Amino acid sequence: MWKWLHPYAKTENAYALCNTLLPWFWAGTCVFLSVGVVWGLVFAPQDYQQFESVRIIYIHVPSAILSMGAYVAMAVAALVGIVWQWRTAFMTMIAIAPVGAVVTFVALFTGAAWGKPMWGTWWIWDARLTSELILLFLYIGVIALYGVFDDKQQAGKAAGVMALVGVVNVPIIHYSVVWWNTLHQGASISKVDKPDVADPMLWPLLICLAGFAFFIAAVSTVRLKSEIVRREMHRPWVQKLVSNDGVSSDAI
Template identity: 70%
Template sequence: MWKWLHPYAKPERAFALCTTLLPWFGVSALLILATGTIWGLAFAPADYQQGDSFRIIYLHVPSAILSMGTYSAMAIAAFIGLVWQIRTAHMAVAAIAPVGAVLTFIALFTGAAWGKPMWGTWWVWDARLTSELILLFLYLGVIALYQSFEDKEQGSKASGVMALVGVVNLPIIHYSVEWWNTLHQGATITKFAKPSIDSSMLWPLLLCILGLALLTGAMCLYRLQNELLRRESHRPWVRAMLLEEEQNAV
């Protein structure tokens, strides 16, 4: 079942895959994200209650969704690394964590900025906001735990375990608006039968989500490349690649 994954356990194969995918992810992300953002900010109609202030949705919702999606990807990489002892999966955890932390911070900041005019306050200890803040702390904990070990192999395993433990917070974030009384609004775009948002606002939002997902993928690929080079700098394939680049530059 996992035979397709085995070749990418080799750092040089993983690096080559990142090199191949990175331009596609990057260019697609810029085109789609620019289209969705311009469409949403300039051409989507204003909300009948919130006016133009609702347009922060085109940054807040994608970053909130991707903050959880990125954590899921990090946890999957941690699981693969711990179960099958694949070093590149551990490196992926280290590469993904800072990207996810930034996405979570953006989600919290834009949520606070949106909540101020709507709720009259920047912050409340709302179930959704509190669990999202815990997600930020989990990301920071994974990063800090990895950096605290001089032996990065041990640091990778420890941070991987922490990433897996933190998965329990994801369903809490998702279902918090259903399990508790909360100021945060309920599901909108995930109600596929009948989304609680007009299509003229929905389509640019979906483009922003897709564009940010591709941009997140591009950033993770770029960071994984750097992590591979940093951890494998003593390997012959890295030295051969750098030598080839120097010769091509000349």
């Protein structure tokens, strides 16, 4: 089942895969994000209760959903690294972590900006908001723990364990509006059979979601390429790559 993945345990193959995927990720980002944002912010109808303030959903909802998605991806990379001892998996994990942290911060910030006119306050210790804040702390914890160790293989193992333990927070975030009485509204677009969002607002929201996903993938891939080059600078293939690009090794 996992045989197709095994070649990418080699950093050279992983780097080549990054080069293959990156143009597609950037293309998807440009197409979906530009269409979704323009459609949502300019042409989509306003809400009959929230009026124009509802347009923040085209930023807030994708960032909130993908803050959890990025964490799951990071945890999967950590699991692969711990089980099969792949350096490339740990590199992927730490490449995703800062991107996920920024996306989580965007979700919290836009949620606060949305909460002020709707709830009358910037912040409340609501179950959904609190668990999302914990997610941000988990991202920061993984990044900090990885940076403590000089041996990056050991750093990957330690940070990977933390990432795996923290994944329990993801279902808590998702089901917090069901398990507790919260101010935050319940699930909307995750109701696949009948979403609570009207089609004229749902389609630009889904396109924005795809655009954000492509953007996170693109930035994480760029970070992974940089991490591979930095960690593998002593390898002949990296030296050849650097010399072909006309960049001194001291500059990387």
